[in-house]
Amino acid sequence: MPTETINKPQPLYTPFVRARDSVWEIMSDVLLALVPCAAMSYFAYGEAPFLVMFVAVISAVLAEFVFAAFFLNKKDTLKDGSAIVTAILLSFTLAPFTPWYVVAFGAAMAVIFGKILWGGLGRNILNPALVGREFMTVFFPAIMTSGSIWYNKDYLNFKELSVFNIFGDSGLITYLNSLFFKSSGAIGEYSVIFLVLGGVYLLLRRRISWHIPFALLVTFFILLQVFAYKDIRFSVGGLLLGTIFMATDMPSSASTKNGKLYYGAMIGLVAILCLLNDVRHEYMSYSILLVNAFVVPINWAFKPVTWGKKANIKSLIKWVTLITAGIVAATYALIYLHHVDCVRYLVFAYIIFLICRFCFMTMKDIEYPKSN
Structure with a gap:
């Protein structure tokens, strides 16, 4: 064996395990799969959905940076892109006119109680984006159920898009048009066809x-x-x-x-x-x-x-x-x-459980330090 091969640092993999893709590459594919649906939200309500997504991303990234450094003693967790994906997925479940402070709260809770307090990326047992959404529903019930955040005719760009009318005019064509674009529901629900295409892309990429x-x-x-x-x-x-x-x-x-x-x-x-x-x-x-x-x-x-x-x-x-x-x-x-x-009490119990669990694990690590 040549000397340069012997002296060359070897990757820290077990003999039969190879990591071909980084976490960021996986997260990038998820974001790419979501881009078409995000674009369709612009056809519905212009900048409003994009502002919800922007606020969610900023809040999630800040929460990740601050709380991961404070609780996990890690300052490089933003590199994996998981906070951005969590924020976008959370925003996709929200109404286009959800108040920004509620969005910021939900995104922060998604990161803190959906991931960080479990120990970081890959250790959570609940979906972080949905955890954030339930926090919003519990702490802001009146806002989350208000009809005013779901529809505003002053911001509506297109009520429908007739892209399949070139094939005729029938009930089937109308249904296909509704699958391609429908200006109702949450931000990520405006195009069934693009959701399916995003799923196909993730399947082909084996994500x-x-x-x-x-x-x-x-x-x-x-x-x-x-x-x-x-x-x-x-x-x-x-x-x-x-x-x-x-x-x-x-x-x-x-x-x-x-x-x-x-x-x-x-x-x-x-x-x-x-x-x-x-x-x-x-x-x-x-x-x-x-x-x-x-x-x-x-x-x-x-x-x-x-x-x-x-x-x-x-x-x-x-x-x-x-x-x-x-x-x-x-x-x-x-x-x-x-x-x-009474779902709120279930969320309160979850908060208490997760904080107690994290404190117990922290004390255990202090008492029995992990070997590097």
Whole structure:
């Protein structure tokens, strides 16, 4: 072996693991997938949605810089771009005229209570953007449910875009036009077609796998047909935004292929249960965050079989049954809390738990310093 090869510093990888892409490259692909949807928001309400996104990004970046340095003793976390992605995803779930101070609060909470207090990037078990949104809903309920933040005719640029009319004029063409552009809903919901194209791009780039979106949508629409006699109303854009960009968040989703299929199916089930019980606006946030909380047992139940051993189907069925029962029970408990306006106490409990957990881990690290 040549001397220069021996003396050359070797990468700190285990023998069979290679890191080809940095976190920033992954986050850049997510941002690229979101650009078309952001552009469509401009066709709807001009600069207003962009200002919401801008405020969210500034707040998230500042919170990341200050609190990561203070709590985690890390000053270079901004390089991974996760704060920007979290802020954009959060803003995509918001109304275009949400007050800026509420947006800033939500983005900061998304970073602090959705990521930093868990220990940083990759250690969170809940989707940070949805955590921030729930903080906004709990601490600013009147503003978040106000109709004035969702629609303003003085700022409306285009109510509709007739891009498919060149193929004729029919009910199908009208429906396709609505999928391409619809000036209602949250900032990220204006174009179903661009949401799908963003998901396809992430699939081709292998930033997400097909398992979670497939299982979620198949479960959701099968149950939708089962309960077709019910008047279930939902936003296709909101469903796809949650399915493609929220449910597939790597740290807070299942890790194995079979686990991902089950995880996605459970989100679809919880979403339908929420809609059947008149949870009309928070159904995707609730379903994703709730199943996020069950990711650890899901990963354990669907852990890979040790080489040379056979899969224990009976044990798997038992654990899947128990986990499903737990998810359904937790869903109805959450629905009850929603209807009696007590979700706020769940958020308060989450805040106390996370602060206590972080303090305990900090004290443990002080008592038993980690080796470098």
